[in-house]
Amino acid sequence: MLDLVLSKFIKNYDDIKNPQVRSACGNFSGVVGIILNLILFSAKLLSGILTASISVTADAFNNLSDAGSSVVTFLGFKLANRPADEEHPYGHGRYEYVAGLGISCAIILVGVELLKSSIEKIINPEESTAITLLSVCILIGSICVKLWMFFFNRAMSKKISSSALKATAMDSLTDCIATSVVLIGLGISAVTGVNIDGWLGCAVAGFILYTGISTFKESLSPLLGNTPDPEFIDEIREIVLSTELITGIHDLLIHDYGPGRCIISFHAEVPYDVDILKAHDVIDRLERKIQEKYNCVVTIHMDPIAVSDEYTIELKEKINESLDSIDSALSLHDFRIVKGEEHQRVLFDLVVPPECKLKETDALNAVKEKIAQIDEKLIPIIHIDKICLECGGNIKL
Template sequence: MVTLLAKIFIKDSEDKIKQREAYGMLCGVIGILFNVLLFIGKFLAGTLSNSIAITADAFNNLSDAGSSIVTLLGFKLAGAKPDTEHPFGHGRIEYVSGLVVAAAILLMGYELVRDSIGKIMHPEETEFTLLVAVILIASILVKLYMAYYNRAIGKKLDSAAMKAVATDSLSDTAATTVVLLASVFTHFTGIKIDGYCGLVVGLLVGYAGFDAARETLNPLLGQPPAHEFVEKIDEIVMSHSEVCGMHDLIVHDYGPGRQMISLHAEVPAEGNILELHDVIDNIENELRETLGCEATIHMDPVVTSDEHVSETKAAMVSLIKAIDEDLSIHDFRMVSGGTHTNLIFDILAPFGFRLTDEELLTEVLQSVHEHFGDNYYVVTKIDHSYI
């Protein structure tokens, strides 16, 4: 159904932001329609059976309809063009809308838990009919379908908001299944477990809200880029023979499809500066066309024609790798004087490295002293990276 509607209402376009907005609004409208219908059906079933669990599940669907409205508005506002107050666009509104959805899910979970505890303390008779069973089974199937298409399009668009909606739909499926099984159990045994099942539903909804909040908070707080994205950047940059190395990559995320990157590219100090600048311009354009991100590249000149410098750098790399394979160096330079030689470079260590910066620096100084002797001084700083 969603695929068919997408073919009808969403036109192919080179503008990925507009495509994203169109998919988000389509899924939002469908989500509102489905959830309102499910609320009406479950509320009717809950009223007929006098079941707090089914009624609670009905109001959970009503909150989902509200969440779909928030998601729809989020995609619409996120597609707004940059302005003087928001020069990098409004893409992060999509993350905010996902967070609002998560907050609504958490609130509904709390309400369901509270009402269910009251039902446990004061149980009431419930009545289970074929109509109630049909409504609940239909609800499970619809929610499974909603989880499927929201997850699929969420992956297609890499949308945290839509993934949050998909997670919520799966939790609804589990919750309604629990309610259905409990209703059948009570009907055949007479044991009143309606309140306990409502409690389970509330806890499942609350967990889904927590998970959705985590998914949407991470990009707002500044999560590292996907490993595959970093690998593609490295592949593009290093495919140019003029580039000797790459480091200090920073990815700035202003919302899905609105990424800006900056990095340092090492180039031969002996090369023609105008020709090298042209190469860097070409790399920036290639990154923009291939990955859809704006790129700013800083050129770092390094000596490549001096055999002694190359040998010393190779030895330094070996010493660093002997400490830990996850370490690397960049911006290596040698400055020779009358009494000693300075080895100048930066050390790149991953976040959460097993040694503190002070411990790592001590090991490096000791290794250099043992290998090169007293006439070599180390001038270095330690960087941390997600690469």
């Protein structure tokens, strides 16, 4: 159904990897939101005036704030699609996240104002609100429209992987609940004569504030830098390890500059005894493959690994077993040996992730003790490596 609608308005609507198409989808969602929310605002405001209900009026202004949010969403996608320039070499993709913050602030402001109005009505109660057939039809129609908008925006968010549209979808679902509460309250007032309008207004304001705060957190997270999608990391790992010559991958970093705009870097392990020109060609082709598939910038560092030396393999396995006995969260990469006449230097990066129970220095000392137990002639040279939660992560192999 969604594809049928998009095909009528967006050319090449299915090419979501294309930034132009993605922006067009976001703009279309924004326009739909503006139109429908303005219609709902007008209808509910009329109903609120007819019934003299603060909760219905509060719900109407909630829809007005949603219309404003849709405007910000539209502008956010427009600005995010601007090309890179001298001052912003990585493009303007994060405008979409900034737009989400603006939407959140507007929602929170409306929620605060409506909460104040509702509290005033609780302190100074009025007569029970009147209920009319027109107001009931308007509210039921509003619930149906908002439910459709929830499914529409949720489908759009999944199609183009947009956190902004996901937040919009949840906002629509919250509106369905809020309007249902208002409708139930009007029914209770009509049957019992008890005016709970102010309390229901507080409930609606609470829903609005909850949505605004949740949206704010979700929009702020990618600006600060959050953990990449595990599925995306798995896809990268699968592509890399299915490439000829490459035996491992580590130090994967993903820098997010907006949806569909990221920089990926990692270390690819290759046998140390292969032809350097052939290995370089494999790395070049892998960079182009990932770049074309995900529309991103890719940088790969090539690490030569001794994959055929039996002593190196055996020693690495022993040290890995020692790491597991210390803490299963520990891992290593870039393992190599420099042989001397009396001693052998063992060099590797020790990954100490946040879930490790030991402090870095304690983990380092424990690993050195284990290596000394394996062979006193081994001199460990260990570099502590951390998983970068803000912009990516290491893959434990």
